[in-house]
Amino acid sequence: MNGMTLGLALFLLLNLLVALVRVSRGPTPADRLLPALLFGTTGVAILLLLADAMHIPAFVDVALVFALLAAITGAAFARRAWREERETDEPA
Template sequence: MSLGIALFLLANLVAALVAAARRPTPADLMLTALLFGSTGVGVLVLLARAMQLPALVDVALTLALLAAITGIAFARRAWHAGSRDE
């Protein structure tokens, strides 16, 4: 059951990724990377259940925290007007 849901979430992610790679603006791509933050956490906790590996919950905790750092770095430091947005 948990592995099935994890597979569904991964399929979701890959679909979003392929679709976003065609988009013109970097912000769209970054939002997909942030989608990986929340969905990746979901996949990891589901895998922890399915594989009987409780240590993966720790990985999920780390991921939840560090996805925010990348997002903030993007918004505060990297996203300039010259980077081909609308």
């Protein structure tokens, strides 16, 4: 059973790496914001699976903090970007 959750965690890690490579190539700036979503879901899932596979319950706390930070980062990131936009070019 533990081998299985470890295997799944590695599979998701591979998914995350492929996704990050894809996202880093853009093509638009908005594409490069997608990791905010990826870490909030895939990253969290990997941590939860590792907590089970390696019997380290503290990883669940790490996952909790990850999810919390993902929520805050996502909002802060795009908010700041808008403010800059509004200052430079206010669209009609």
